[in-house]
Amino acid sequence: MIAHTIATELNTEHAHVAAALKLLAQGNTVPFIARYRKEATGGLDDSQLRHIEQRASYLQELAQRKETILAAIEQQGKLSDQLRQLIEQCDTKARLEDLYLPYKKRRKTKADSAREAGLENLLDELIAQPHLNPEEYAQRFICSGFPDIKAVLDGARAILSDRLAVDADLVGDIREHMYQHGQLRAEVIEGKEQEGEKYKDYFQFSQSFAELPSHRILALLRGEKEEVLHLSFIASDNEHDDQHYVEKLIAHTGYDDVSPWLRSALLWSWKTKLYISASLDVRMRLKEKAEQEALLVFARNLKDVLLAAPAGQRTTLGLDPGYRNGVKCAVVDKTGKVLDTLIVYPHQPRNQWAQAREELAHICAQYAVELIAVGNGTASRETKKLAEETATFIKQAGGMAPIAVTVSESGASVYSASELAAQEFPTMDVSLRGAVSIARRLQDPLAELVKIDPKAIGVGQYQHDVNQAALARTLDAVVEDAVNAVGVDLNTASAPLLARVAGISSSIAENIVAYRDEYGAFSSRATLTKVPRLGAKAYEQCAGFLRINGAQNPLDASAVHPEAYPIVNKIAGSAGLGVGELIGNSAVLRSLKPASFADENFGVPTISDILSELEKPGRDPRPEFETARFKDGVEKISDLRPGMILEGTVTNVAAFGAFVDVGVHQDGLVHISALANRFVSDPHEIVSSGQVVTVKVVEVEPERNRISLSMRLDEDSEEKAVPTRRSPKKKAQKGTAVRRGATRQNSQGLGAMAQALRSAGF
Numbered sequence: 146m147i148a149h150t151i152a153t154e155l156n157t158e159h160a161h162v163a164a165a166l167k168l169l170a171q172g173n174t175v176p177f178i179a180r181y182r183k184e185a186t187g188g189l190d191d192s193q194l195r196h197i198e199q200r201a202s203y204l205q206e207l208a209q210r211k212e213t214i215l216a217a218i219e220q221q222g223k224l225s226d227q228l229r230q231l232i233e234q235c236d237t238k239a240r241l242e243d244l245y246l247p248y249k250k251r252r253k254t255k256a257d258s259a260r261e262a263g264l265e266n267l268l269d270e271l272i273a274q275p276h277l278n279p280e281e282y283a284q285r286f287i288c289s290g291f292p293d294i295k296a297v298l299d300g301a302r303a304i305l306s307d308r309l310a311v312d313a314d315l316v317g318d319i320r321e322h323m324y325q326h327g328q329l330r331a332e333v334i335e336g337k338e339q340e341g342e343k344y345k346d347y348f349q350f351s352q353s354f355a356e357l358p359s360h361r362i363l364a365l366l367r368g369e370k371e372e373v374l375h376l377s378f379i380a381s382d383n384e385h386d387d388q389h390y391v392e393k394l395i396a397h398t399g400y401d402d403v404s405p406w407l408r409s410a411l412l413w414s415w416k417t418k419l420y421i422s423a424s425l426d427v428r429m430r431l432k433e434k435a436e437q438e439a440l441l442v443f444a445r446n447l448k449d450v451l452l453a454a455p456a457g458q459r460t461t462l463g464l465d466p467g468y469r470n471g472v473k474c475a476v477v478d479k480t481g482k483v484l485d486t487l488i489v490y491p492h493q494p495r496n497q498w499a500q501a502r503e504e505l506a507h508i509c510a511q512y513a514v515e516l517i518a519v520g521n522g523t524a525s526r527e528t529k530k531l532a533e534e535t536a537t538f539i540k541q542a543g544g545m546a547p548i549a550v551t552v553s554e555s556g557a558s559v560y561s562a563s564e565l566a567a568q569e570f571p572t573m574d575v576s577l578r579g580a581v582s583i584a585r586r587l588q589d590p591l592a593e594l595v596k597i598d599p600k601a602i603g604v605g606q607y608q609h610d611v612n613q614a615a616l617a618r619t620l621d622a623v624v625e626d627a628v629n630a631v632g633v634d635l636n637t638a639s640a641p642l643l644a645r646v647a648g649i650s651s652s653i654a655e656n657i658v659a660y661r662d663e664y665g666a667f668s669s670r671a672t673l674t675k676v677p678r679l680g681a682k683a684y685e686q687c688a689g690f691l692r693i694n695g696a697q698n699p700l701d702a703s704a705v706h707p708e709a710y711p712i713v714n715k716i717a718g719s720a721g722l723g724v725g726e727l728i729g730n731s732a733v734l735r736s737l738k739p740a741s742f743a744d745e746n747f748g749v750p751t752i753s754d755i756l757s758e759l760e761k762p763g764r765d766p767r768p769e770f771e772t773a774r775f776k777d778g779v780e781k782i783s784d785l786r787p788g789m790i791l792e793g794t795v796t797n798v799a800a801f802g803a804f805v806d807v808g809v810h811q812d813g814l815v816h817i818s819a820l821a822n823r824f825v826s827d828p829h830e831i832v833s834s835g836q837v838v839t840v841k842v843v844e845v846e847p848e849r850n851r852i853s854l855s856m857r858l859d860e861d862s863e864e865k866a867v868p869t870r871r872s873p874k875k876k877a878q879k880g881t882a883v884r885r886g887a888t889r890q891n892s893q894g895l896g897a898m899a900q901a902l903r904s905a906g907f
Contacts (some may be wrong), residue, residue, distance in 0.1 A: 147204045150236075151197055161187035165197050174647040175622070176629035177686045181706050184748035191626045207238055214245045221248060231313075239426070243313035256307035259300030262290050268301040275404035298406070305407075306414035310422065315397050319390065323380050323423045324430060328353045330377040331365055341373030342849060351379070354427055359438035360801050362431050363607040378424040390415050436611040438800060440619045443605040446798055447620055449834035450553070450602060451627040454770040455589045459515040460484075462508065462547065463584025465554065465576070466520055466528035468492045472501065475580035476512050480637060481588060483570070484512050486577045491531050492524055498531070505535045514547045518587035520554035520579070526780045526808055550587055550772045551806070553796065555603035557582045560596055565641060591631055591767075596641045599624055606799060628690075630766055632704060635673075635691040636666040648686025653679050667693055670701045692763055699725050703762035705755055712747050713755060727759060734760045773837045775808030782809045782847050789842040790858065795832050803832045805840055805854055813852030815840060820856050831856075 148163040155162065164185040168178050175198065179191040189197070211232055218224040228244070235241040259265070267286050271279055283297040291297045309315060333341060333348040341348075347368055352361070368374035381389055394411045395403055403411075458479035465473040471488040478484055485508060489501035508514070517532040519525060532549035540546035560566050561578040570578055586593040594602060599620035600613075608616060628645040635643075635657075643654035653676070660676045661667065670688050673679055679687075689706035696702055700710055716737065717727045727733065739752035747755075758764075773792040778784060785807075793807035802820065804812040815838075820831045832838060841860070844853040 147201055147208075150204060151200050154200070155193065155196070157189070157193075158187060161185070161189060162197060165189055165194055166201055169194075169198055169201075172682060174625075174686050176626060176647040176690065180629070180704070180754075181689060181708075181751070183750040183754070188750055195622055207235070207241065210238065210241060211235065214241065218245070218248045223248060240313070240317060243316050246313065246316075247311040254303070254307065255300065256303040258290060259304050262286070262288050262300065264291065264297060264300040265304055267297065268304050271301065271404065272400060272407060275402040275407065277404075279404070279406040302410040302413060305410050306418050309394065309398075309411075309414050310418050312397075315394070316419070316422065318397065319393065319419055320423050320426045322393070323378075324354050324427050326353075326381050327427065328379045328382070329357060329365065329431070330379055331368070331374045332377075334373060334375050337373045341368065341371070344368040344373050345849070347374055354431060357431065358800060359435040359442075360607065360799055362435035363439060363610050366432065366435075367607065367610055378427055380420060380423070387412060387415060390419070394419075436615065439605060439607055439611050440615060442799055443608055443611075443616065444619050444623045445829055446604040446834050447599055447602065447623045448627055449798070449836075450604065451591050451594055451624065452631070452767050453590045453835035454768045455591070455765075456516055456550070456587045456770045457589075459588065460512055461516040461518055461584040461588055462505070462512075462514045463518045463580040463582070463587070464520060464528055464532060465557065465580040465583055466522055466524035468524050469494060470576065471495075472524070472528050472531075473577050473580040474505070474508070475577055475584055476508055476514060477581060477584045477588070478512070479588075481585045481592075483573075483581055486573065486580065488577075492527055502531060502535050502538070505531070506539060509535065509539060509547055510544065513545075515545070516587060517547050517549040518552045518584045519549060520557065520583045521551050521806065522554050525551065526775070529775070529808075548772070551775075551794070551808075552583050552587050553603075554579065554583055556594070556597040556601035557586075559598065559601040563596070565596055591627060592639070592642050595624060595628060595645050596639070603797075605797060606804075632690050632692050632763060635670075635693050636661065646687050646690050648683040649679075653683060669693065669696055669698060670707055694763075699728055699762070703728075704758045705762075709747060709751065709755055712742060712744075712752070713759070716742055716755070716759075728762055729760065731760050771837050773806075779808060782811050782845065782850065782852065785809060785842050785845045785852060787842050787844060790839065791842065792837060792839055793854075795834055795836045795838060798828050798832055798834055800828070803828050805838060807840065807852070807854070809852070811850050811852060813840070813842070813854040815854045815856055819843070819854070822857055822859065
């Protein structure tokens with residue numbers, strides 16, 4: 146039943162969903178199923194499998210709740226065949242709870258007391274005979290609990306309100322009608338105008354519930370939480386149209402004739418119970434909708450960050466900028482091993498610019514530094530200028546100038562203070578560990594970022610406003626999928642990176658590293674079975690994602706799973722070649738027909754994947770490395786002018802547009818309407834985090850720290866783009882740094898610096 150429901154929702158074959166659910170139940174991981182069980186699932190990808198997994202969990206919880214509710218109602222002796230059918234046909238938890246409400250145990254209410262006093266008969270008579278005088282008829286029901294006419298009529302009204310509130314069909318209908326026709330109104334709380342300046346757009350705001358985008362919902366809820374905004378949930382287009390809902394109540398109950406008293410009682414029931422309940426439901430629905438969409442955006446942003454282009458195996462100098470406490474520096478070799486650390490003080494209050502420049506030049510010469518990674522936090526632009534100036538002087542002195550690149554330092558401080566960093570660098574000052582992380586994340590973002598809690602990386606503007614457990618689950622899944630998409634070098638990977646490989650837990654990852662330290666590098670994938678606690682199931686799940694470069698069997702360096710090695714031998718034999726000769730032989734591989742090698746174990750999809758992998762084994766799916774060139778003289782928001790054409794790096798993609806770092810310590814926003822000269826429904830179609838883009842400044846609001854940008858460059862602007870030198874559009878080898886734009890030139894102090902560089906070894 147669950148498989149059928151999900152298959153219908155996804156518009157895919159029942160057999161494929163059923164197979165996916167069976168594989169998941171058997172303990173298989175999503176990356177393994179997506180990559181190596183395509184025949185069974187019809188090629189469902191990791192995102193579809195994650196959806197199936199989550200949806201199945203929801204439906205299982207729904208089924209269990211149905212059983213509990215059916216048993217509870219049956220125990221009360223109130224379970225009719227019709228009610229059983231309604232409960233069994235429920236497809237949402239909200240509808241199920243609506244049906245259960247009349248039978249749910251609750252504290253005694255005024256309506257319960259009124260029923261015990263016999264006032265339900267009064268209500269029925271007043272409904273059935275609208276010509277009755279309510280006050281006169283109510284006198285018959287006066288008792289100790291309801292001592293006067295007003296109390297009696299209030300009791301009857303309470304019963305009516307209770308009836309309506311537990312009517313599942315009515316509650317559901319009102320909830321949906323309010324969502325489709327109501328609106329959310331926001332107003333600034335008096336006296337909070339200045340404090341809540343960033344919410345200025347919502348000081349006088351209203352929009353229909355159904356049209357509210359997710360980011361706006363989260364912004365409004367945050368403004369309310371910070372006590373800047375007051376939110377009102379208006380039930381219809383006309384906030385005074387309560388009578389509309391009274392008519393709906395009359396129509397639903399089927400009353401032929403309605404007395405003034407009954408109409409008044411219905412209005413009271415709407416205002417005091419049904420409206421409040423519907424408002425809470427709408428609020429919850431809006432929040433859930435916003436969170437679901439936000440989680441999708443956060444997941445895509447994290448994926449872009451994790452799969453950003455690696456600079457590759459290059460000796461790198463990491464700079465963690467700062468003013469008073471100095472710029473922390475760390476040099477790491479091609480493998481990420483720390484070679485040296487130091488702190489320089491080029492900025493205020495010490496202003497030791499020349500000395501810092503000389504020290505950086507010296508360390509670059511000593512270790513043949515090829516890249517300089519500059520963190521994008523406080524003092525980033527000034528430190529980037531120092532790095533570029535150092536590179537310029539190195540070049541002028543005849544040396545190979547390192548390339549300076551701005552790197553996101555989100556989460557670097559979290560890593561610095563972590564237990565993992567303390568284990569890796571027990572004697573290193575905490576402040577210097579951040580520089581190491583910055584250098585390494587330029588070399589290989591994925592390998593370094595897996596050491597940090599995904600939530601600390603900073604993947605969205607409202608990530609702290611959504612359900613944190615759901616956020617953690619979503620982001621963890623993204624990390625797992627990203628790591629397995631790229632693959633992991635078994636002989637160099639850290640324990641945190643190994644722990645993200647399918648089938649490998651944190652403890653098994655530590656056992657792998659311990660085994661590697663004791664016995665040396667792994668010579669084959671098969672050796673993994675000797676690692677303590679790494680059993681047959683774990684080996685099956687992880688083997689295809691682990692690479693061993695230089696292994697005796699060249700397939701161990703590819704994404705071909707060991708279970709498929711026999712089929713590769715068969716393919717090689719049919720071509721009259723050895724496996725080593727077949728790998729990389731595009732002419733032969735492209736001439737082969739996958740169907741010729743398919744059997745009961747390996748179908749055409751898997752054979753096609755194998756042939757593709759053999760052509761380029763261990764291929765890295767990540768893009769080539771490139772960096773943005775920030776404009777000279779534009780270092781703070783006040784330097785920006787409308788019409789400026791700038792290069793920048795996309796830092797975040799949201800449903801409403803993309804944030805771009807143009808080098809002024811405040812990201813600018815390219816609204817979705819300004820991403821292209823055509824309609825764009827999803828910003829991810831145009832840009833991704835880490836992408837270098839050219840933008841035009843549209844508007845600057847320094848007092849609100851707001852920058853509006855556009856990628857529609859053909860519109861009128863106050864200045865033309867300055868042509869930048871770009872790298873040839875050829876395929877770079879893995880690890881090659883492709884620099885976009887020319888390096889800034891600065892001749893000040895060239896003679897003195899040249900002498901210092903010669904002394905440093907250039």
